[in-house]
Amino acid sequence: MTEESAQPERIGVLRPTLEAVAELAGVSRATVSRVVNGGAGVRASLRERVQRAVEELGYVPNQAARTLVTRRNDAVAVVVAEPESRVFSDPFFAQQLRGIGKELSAADSQLVLLLVEDTGDYQRVGRYLAGGHVDGALLFSLHQDDPLPAMAHRVGLPTVIGGRPWAATDRDQLYVDTDNRGGARLAVGHLAALGRRRIATITGPLDQTSAADRLDGYRDILPDGDPQLIAESDFTQEGGGRAMAELLARRPDVDAVFAASDLMASAALRVLREHGRRVPEDVAVVGFDDLESVAAWTDPPLTTVRQDIEDMGRLMARLLLRRLAGNGGADAARTTPASVITPTRLVVRASA
Amino acid sequence: MTEESAQPERIGVLRPTLEAVAELAGVSRATVSRVVNGGAGVRASLRERVQRAVEELGYVPNQAARTLVTRRNDAVAVVVAEPESRVFSDPFFAQQLRGIGKELSAADSQLVLLLVEDTGDYQRVGRYLAGGHVDGALLFSLHQDDPLPAMAHRVGLPTVIGGRPWAATDRDQLYVDTDNRGGARLAVGHLAALGRRRIATITGPLDQTSAADRLDGYRDILPDGDPQLIAESDFTQEGGGRAMAELLARRPDVDAVFAASDLMASAALRVLREHGRRVPEDVAVVGFDDLESVAAWTDPPLTTVRQDIEDMGRLMARLLLRRLAGNGGADAARTTPASVITPTRLVVRASA
DNA sequence: TTGAAAGCGCTAACAC
DNA sequence: GTGTTAGCGCTTTCAA
Numbered sequence: 158m159t160e161e162s163a164q165p166e167r168i169g170v171l172r173p174t175l176e177a178v179a180e181l182a183g184v185s186r187a188t189v190s191r192v193v194n195g196g197a198g199v200r201a202s203l204r205e206r207v208q209r210a211v212e213e214l215g216y217v218p219n220q221a222a223r224t225l226v227t228r229r230n231d232a233v234a235v236v237v238a239e240p241e242s243r244v245f246s247d248p249f250f251a252q253q254l255r256g257i258g259k260e261l262s263a264a265d266s267q268l269v270l271l272l273v274e275d276t277g278d279y280q281r282v283g284r285y286l287a288g289g290h291v292d293g294a295l296l297f298s299l300h301q302d303d304p305l306p307a308m309a310h311r312v313g314l315p316t317v318i319g320g321r322p323w324a325a326t327d328r329d330q331l332y333v334d335t336d337n338r339g340g341a342r343l344a345v346g347h348l349a350a351l352g353r354r355r356i357a358t359i360t361g362p363l364d365q366t367s368a369a370d371r372l373d374g375y376r377d378i379l380p381d382g383d384p385q386l387i388a389e390s391d392f393t394q395e396g397g398g399r400a401m402a403e404l405l406a407r408r409p410d411v412d413a414v415f416a417a418s419d420l421m422a423s424a425a426l427r428v429l430r431e432h433g434r435r436v437p438e439d440v441a442v443v444g445f446d447d448l449e450s451v452a453a454w455t456d457p458p459l460t461t462v463r464q465d466i467e468d469m470g471r472l473m474a475r476l477l478l479r480r481l482a483g484n485g486g487a488d489a490a491r492t493t494p495a496s497v498i499t500p501t502r503l504v505v506r507a508s509a
Numbered sequence: 510m511t512e513e514s515a516q517p518e519r520i521g522v523l524r525p526t527l528e529a530v531a532e533l534a535g536v537s538r539a540t541v542s543r544v545v546n547g548g549a550g551v552r553a554s555l556r557e558r559v560q561r562a563v564e565e566l567g568y569v570p571n572q573a574a575r576t577l578v579t580r581r582n583d584a585v586a587v588v589v590a591e592p593e594s595r596v597f598s599d600p601f602f603a604q605q606l607r608g609i610g611k612e613l614s615a616a617d618s619q620l621v622l623l624l625v626e627d628t629g630d631y632q633r634v635g636r637y638l639a640g641g642h643v644d645g646a647l648l649f650s651l652h653q654d655d656p657l658p659a660m661a662h663r664v665g666l667p668t669v670i671g672g673r674p675w676a677a678t679d680r681d682q683l684y685v686d687t688d689n690r691g692g693a694r695l696a697v698g699h700l701a702a703l704g705r706r707r708i709a710t711i712t713g714p715l716d717q718t719s720a721a722d723r724l725d726g727y728r729d730i731l732p733d734g735d736p737q738l739i740a741e742s743d744f745t746q747e748g749g750g751r752a753m754a755e756l757l758a759r760r761p762d763v764d765a766v767f768a769a770s771d772l773m774a775s776a777a778l779r780v781l782r783e784h785g786r787r788v789p790e791d792v793a794v795v796g797f798d799d800l801e802s803v804a805a806w807t808d809p810p811l812t813t814v815r816q817d818i819e820d821m822g823r824l825m826a827r828l829l830l831r832r833l834a835g836n837g838g839a840d841a842a843r844t845t846p847a848s849v850i851t852p853t854r855l856v857v858r859a860s861a
Numbered sequence: 862t863t864g865a866a867a868g869c870g871c872t873a874a875c876a877c
Numbered sequence: 878g879t880g881t882t883a884g885c886g887c888t889t890t891c892a893a
Contacts, residue, residue: 172665174870185880190872200878217664220640222870224573225885232637241610245603251593258593258626267637270622274610285584285619288572290642312569313524526886537864542888552862574886577869 173214182210193218224289232267233477234291236282236305239298241272247392247420248448249466250297253319256470257295264478266292279304287312293477295319301364306330317477319469321366331480333473333497337367340462340501341374344415344443347460347503349378353413353441357386359400359425361417368392371417371445386411390421397421401428412440413509419444419451419461426455426508441509457507464501472497525566534562545570576641584619585829586643588634588657591650593624599744599772600800601818602649605671608822609647616830618644631656639664645829647671653716658682669829671821673718683832684848685825689719692814692853693726696767696795699812699855701730705765705793709738711752711777713769720744723769723797738763742773749773753780764792765861771796771803771813778807778860793861809859816853824849 175193179186184203191199192207193216199207210216224230235257237244244250254270261268269291271282286294286309293315296305301323309316310330318332348356358375361368376382385407388400397416401424404411414429416422422444426436434440436457444452447463479494527545531538536555543551544559545568551559562568576582587609589596596602606622613620621643623634638646638661645667648657653675661668662682670684700708710727713720728734737759740752749768753776756763766781768774774796778788786792788809796804799815831846 175872176870186871187873187880187882188878191879194872198878203878215663217636217639219577219870220642221573221576222885223872225571225577225870225887226872228885230642232642241603241606245597245600245606248597251597254593254597254624258624262626262630262633265633267623267633270624271619272606272610272622274607274614278614281614281617281619284569287569290572290582290584311567527888528886538887539864539866539889540862543863546888550862555863571886574869575888577871577886578888580869 172219173216174219175216178207178210178214178216181214182207228289230290230292231265232269232291233261233474234269234271234286234294235297236271236273236286236294237297238273238300238303238305240274243393244272248450249446252448252466253297253470253473256467256472257474258470260471260474260478264474266478273305279308283308286314292481293317295473295477298365299323315477315480317473317480319473321370323366329493331476331494331496333469333476333499335367335464335469336498336501337370338374338377340445340464341371341415341417342377343501343503344445344462345375345378347505348413348415348441348443348509351413351441351509355386355408355411356382356413356415357388357404357408357411359397359404359414359416359421360387360389361392361421363389368417375415383408390417392418392421394420394424397424398428401425402432405429405432405434413442414440415443415445417445419446419448419459422459422461422508423451423455426457426459437507437509443503443509447504452504452506455508460506460509461504462501463504465499469499472499524571525568526571527568530559530562530566530568533566534559580641582642582644583617584621584643585613585826586621586623586638586646587649588623588625588638588646589649590625590652590655590657592626595745596624600802601798604800604818605649605822605825608819608824609826610822612823612826612830616826618830625657635660638666644833645669647825647829650717651675667829667832669825669832671825673722675718681845682848683828683846685821685828686848686850687719687816687821688850688853689722690726690729692797692816693723693767693769694729695853695855696797696814697727697730699857700765700767700793700795700861703765703793703861707738707760707763708734708765708767709740709756709760709763711749711756711766711768711773712739712741713744713773715741720769727767735760742769744770744773746772746776749776750780753777754784757781757784757786765794766792767795767797769797771798771800771811774811774813774860775803775807778809778811789859789861795855795861799856804856804858807860812858812861813856814853815856817851821851824851 175186175189179189188199189207192204196204258268273279273282294309295317297319321332321334345356360372363369388404390396390400414425416425422442425442429436429440436442444459444461447461452459452461476494527538527541531541540551541559544556548556610620625634646661647669649671651674673684673686697708712724715721740756742748742752766777768777774794777794781788781792788794796811796813799813804811804813828846
């Protein structure tokens with residue numbers, strides 16, 4: 158009994174198989190399988206007998222065996238290529254995940270969250286995705302040369318990316334993005350309409366398309382702007398504060414700031430106050446995101462560009478699910494979903 | 510081509526199998542399998558030939574098939590029974606997850622995070638755990654009658670719980686907990702030693718053992734305390750602020766507060782200031798957790814009970830991995846790991 | 862060292 | 878309706 162053998166020599170609980178249930182119920186495996194999977198086309202009396210047997214034995218289908226034949230997992234991976242210190246401090250992810258979770262639950266699919274902490278993790282996560290543990294993947298926070306989309310494409314794993322990817326690995330790579338450029342134009346246009354003439358911007362990390370696109374929107378409105386008025390930052394509170402201080406040093410006459418995230422805008426507000434500037438009288442400030450927990454509670458409340466983050470998550474999940482569902486047919490072309498750019502709108506509060 | 514058939518009619522990329530690699534390399538499936546799994550006992554020349562074939566075909570083993578025979582997944586679930594709004598706002602989880610992630614990476618096991626949002630999710634998560642997708646599970650934030658441990662036990666899934674469970678489902682249910690009671694004694698003892706005589710406490714939700722145990726520690730030091738000095742709260746910032754206001758209303762002469770979390774303590778600090786109390790002169794405050802991002806940055810910096818959260822995560826993972834490893838033998842008794850209570854210590858800063 | 866062959870537990874034709 | 882049967886892709890004896 159000590160050595161492994163072909164016989165079912167298990168350590169803990171002996172998990173019953175379809176076979177065992179079939180025997181106990183006095184039917185064939187096929188019938189048990191039918192009952193377990195909905196029971197369509199099985200006489201009621203038999204069905205009940207089988208159900209009792211399932212109950213009695215505490216039978217739970219072995220997913221590996223099932224997946225092996227059906228090629229479905231009813232699970233979807235969400236991969237976030239960001240240290241968890243950021244994943245867990247930025248409300249952005251939480252909201253996005255909430256949307257995704259809701260949509261997947263409705264489809265009875267399990268959300269599996271994978272965090273890519275450092276470079277070494279890529280291999281393991283890649284193996285996980287390639288190994289067929291999930292039916293599809295939602296990829297987030299991809300930086301410029303992230304290998305994940307290519308990996309997924311290589312093994313044929315359906316994928317939707319959060320945010321516009323830098324380059325399409327795949328002709329029909331699906332993604333969901335906010336209209337970052339349009340949103341930025343809204344913000345900067347508003348400041349210009351207010352009569353501000355020295356409008357600065359605090360950007361996100363420019364190796365992310367969201368940050369780059371927002372800067373492009375800024376430039377759309379101010380094509381001849383002073384480069385001194387552009388401070389590159391990183392979407393965090395600390396970074397935003399630093400950038401604001403820098404701008405103040407470079408151009409003390411700055412009279413407006415478009416910060417590419419609410420977190421950065423809130424830090425800018427604080428730094429401006431510390432430097433004796435009144436908002437919005439001396440300097441008008443506009444953020445981006447409209448995070449409920451931030452924008453409404455700053456002093457003064459933040460004028461910002463609203464994007465519906467939870468809805469983006471929902472959309473991503475829906476896109477993926479539709480692609481998964483649309484597998485079978487030759488009519489793929491008709492049912493193939495397309496990438497989505499969600500709209501933004503300006504929410505005017507007191508800061509600008 | 511439109512209908513499903515037994516033939517490999519796939520939609521996207523045709524994923525190569527062992528068979529295909531074997532054919533291309535001109536060897537048997539067994540040999541390919543050996544190479545893929547480390548290549549022990551295969552002649553170098555053959556090994557290389559196989560590796561080239563694997564490379565060329567972009568072969569990735571099908572995990573479902575592998576799991577079906579090995580009964581291993583190299584994946585571990587972390588289940589958090591808490592709405593993500595809390596998971597993502599409380600740094601506690603992030604730290605714990607970091608510890609777990611590190612330990613699992615080292616064992617080349619994939620961390621799979623499952624969030625239980627509402628009651629409906631239990632079924633799906635239960636099915637996921639029972640379905641054999643993971644080798645084991647780490648369970649967090651279990652409330653009083655949480656069905657998860659029983660579910661896991663029922664299907665024989667090795668499990669380690671974060672925090673002491675209310676009742677052991679299983680004789681040798683493993684868990685990792687902080688010495689909550691001892692830590693609370695440290696905190697309250699410190700306040701008493703400072704000469705404080707009207708020491709209040711703000712508790713966590715008393716349906717969680719961590720909160721209940723900390724309250725017990727408080728009572729150990731103050732067995733005859735005034736019940737008016739005890740305010741039940743919920744570990745959040747909002748709750749902590751409310752509780753502090755309440756205490757101030759009930760006992761304006763309060764001269765010390767032991768808050769059962771740093772988040773609550775920081776809110777208490779703010780409320781005390783708003784009520785014109787100086788800390789620590791009028792009211793001394795001690796927290797619990799020693800969250801880097803909170804305790805050191807409050808004004809004044811928080812005296813608190815330190816628990817090494819990341820290490821707890823690490824410990825949980827290690828316990829689980831050891832249990833997983835210790836499966837095979839009859840010597841299970843000797844290698845069986847036992848639950849752990851991690852020590853606490855008082856970190857004295859300016860608030861008490 | 863290598864290959865042949867027997868399953869792991871399940872689903873899905875297909876036949877009755 | 879129900880049972881029989883043939884795999885899904887892999888690992889692992891066992892023999893050569």
